[in-house]
Amino acid sequence: MRELKEKHVRILLVACAVVILALSITVACMTLKNRTLRTADAEVSKALASAQQANESLKAEEAEKESSLADQMKKQSESYSREKESLQKNIADLNKQLAIKRAAATASPSAVKPSPTPLPPGKVPNLSSKTIYLTFDDGPSPRTPEILKILKDNGVKATFFVINGGKNNHYMKDIVEQGHTIALHTYTHNYSSVYASDDAYFSDLQKISDLVYQQTGVRSTILRFPGGSSNTVSRKYCKGIMSRVTKEVEKRGYTYMDWNLSSGDASSNSVSANTIINNCRNVPKSNTVVVLMHDAAAKHSTVQALPQVIAYYRAAGCTFAAMDSSTPAVHQRVQN
């Protein structure tokens, strides 16, 4: 009985020991787990803190980048502005140079197309008894300074029958100052108004006379009718007007001048320089040779031909002269 009791106690003790052991193991396990969790937690916190730090440093970096970008952009924009300013200055300088060159080109013969290939001289006749009166109608024009330069280079004096040339009118003064004769052609060169009536003709003549006087101080008494005294176009506007005004201008103290050699430069704007040179070689019998040429914007070939025309007359022994009151009048046959 006692033995049985002892056995029960032993079993009980063993059971107790097993329970205590199990409990201890559980507690140990829980502690370990808890510790692991805490470590993990700390690590997470640490990682979080470092992430936060990284985030802040990124933000700082970004801010720095932004500010440096803004700086860079500002600097670049300033440098662009400087560059733009310098380019604008360059452009202005270039424009100025261009304007100067253009002005020089208009005023100098460099704007003149090179002279045509010289025509074969052929047999140059002896024309030493002849006086050549080169006459230029319808100027002043952008061609006037080119013509004046050629005349000056060749020591030749000529006669300009002028119209109202608008912005070119200041060349009238150059014509006079360089020793050429300024003479009257017409103010408007508009046949329908100039030849509308005798009064209309004289009113137009007075206007061009006044303009020449204003520009040059010269009261010219030499004139050339638009289309010449033999024109028939005036018949369309006023019958018999040429017969009357040719007499009336002389009564009023004027001398009118036609021509007896046409250069043919008025036939079209595309007439070649060589054609003009050839035409000018058809010298009439008269010792007074009045050559009709034109001073107009489109008449480039007249300017081109002029040096060779002068060279031909010179080679033939002709004398050149500008018209004055003693020049023998060359008149065509009045047909209206």
Ligand SMILES: [Zn+2]
């Ligand atoms: Zn004319």
